[in-house]
Amino acid sequence: MKLNALLKTLGFLALAATPVVAGTAPAPKNPIAPCPNDDLGINASLGYDTNYVWRGFNFGQHWLSAGLDGSLLLLGGAGEDGAGTTSLNWDVKYGFLAGDQDHFVRGANPNADASFQRLELGAAFVHDFGAFSGSLGYRYYRNMGRLTQNNVGRMNDGQEVNLGITTALGPIDISSSANWDWVNGSLYFDLGASTTIAVTDAISVVPFATVGYGHNMNWQFAQDGANRAGGVTAGWNNHDVSNFTAVTAGLRFPIKLNSRATLIPYIAINAPMSGIQNLPVNGAPDNYATSVVYGGVSLNVRF
Template sequence: MKLNALLKTLGFLALAATPVVAGPSAPVKNPAPLPPPNDDLGITASLGYDSNYVWRGINYGQHWVRAGLNGALLLVGGAAEDGAGSTSLLWNVDYGSLAGDHDTFSPNFNGAFGAAAIKSTNSFQRLQLGTAISHDFGPASVSFGYSFIHNMGSLANGMGVNQLAGAPGGFGMNDIQQLTLGFSTNLGPINVSSSANYDLFNGGWYFDLNAKSTIAVTDAISIVPHAGLGYGLHYNAGFTQSTRNILGGGTFGGSNSSTTTNGISGWTALNVGIDFPIKLNSRATLTPYVAANLPMGPMANLARSSSFFTGVGGPSNAFRSICYYGVTLSVRF
């Protein structure tokens, strides 16, 4: 009896320890889907059109066509864990041209001074290359960078005015090489940014203060009002001394070509506008905009006919208030 009882007990334990193999296997749950690989290269390409090319308060001309590439390369990450922030290398390449050569500086010669063969409009192109180191502290980000601006075309070369009989020559624009210290932060729903820019080649400072806010209308459409204010300290915008003499006399240049002056010091312009970004898909955005440029202080005083072109019509349109518009198509890669 004891032996039978012991055998029954052992058989029961063996049966309990044996896995069940009969019948269908229990279904295995699908593993959680893996997140899609991050194939974002951090590069954005853009194409755009502006009815007027306005840069730092100056209206250079009509029908500006432009293209650009910009990107960010993360150098140091991990801001969320240790609070140390992240550091990135920013870069940009931009090129633009006045379609149809509708610049706002060239006087309307109309045959004056025997200048019937001189164009009253001149071509202008600009190539800008920039790089900067940006550190995001969380509440604010700070950047320091260098940019090179190459001015091209007959406007930059001073052709037209330099062809005038008796003109002292030396008219046009220099290239610009500048160092920039930038700052950006959010004050509630408003993003505020500012920069200080020093021109290594031409001398002079340019400061700006900008504010914008994004108002979501739908998941794909937003309204972005923005405003920017500029201030110059011995600022000359890269124009040669001879050009500044013509543009502004004692305000911008000097009373004659032999006078070396220090450029504009004071408020330059207030620029206000509204962007309407429209997300076409996860990577492409179309952004129409409208804006107004309002020259201030010494720059507003430049909106007059130069005494050099008395009776011809001086290059004053570049410094007058203007409303303009444009559109940009940007694609992120």
């Protein structure tokens, strides 16, 4: 009798512990609320480059930079009606040549190294069409330092309107842009390709290559007769460059440190083409127009 009573008691307890719906766990008495999304959608970066190469033109050595960028979703419809999404992307960048090691006046006078700093402000509307993304943007360049002054470099600030497109051909990402600087009267076009090769869950290798073409390119150096006398562009004529500028190719090695931080070392080669090679520059610059192997590293953190 005692054994039967014990078995009945165990059977009752097992029945009471069984969920009402098979395969589901009973709801907790005090459920924990999900954590709010604390991602602000802002990325911060710090970087070092052994050379500052901008559109194929080698401005100098030891470039230190910092930046912020973000994206604001304006319209969303990809998950609802297939209309795609529209975002406003923005960025702020600042950089300078550490030690003022420019590639323009150092060869002529080692004691007259020219400082150079640049501030960039950019914004663009980006729409995802599904098969590709298109962008329409504006960018402002504020050039500072001795390189921008009369009888040295005499650089203007720049203001650009740009059109861009990105797409994917299998594993290869393709991007292209057209940039019109109406202040300096120049057009610049580029075409780039890259692919991502995963090595581990945290490490990837990204081969990339870019080719540029300039029309009336001047890299924001003033070329009018009054201001270019004695400066970097003393031998330039107005509207010098309407040709291919350079081919740049290299490897990036993104390393995911945690869920928010990524370290990106890279190595690249910049090979100037006739558009840059044929530019005369006053004095004896180091290697503004010669091929150079360079590299660097950046730390990117998402907030």
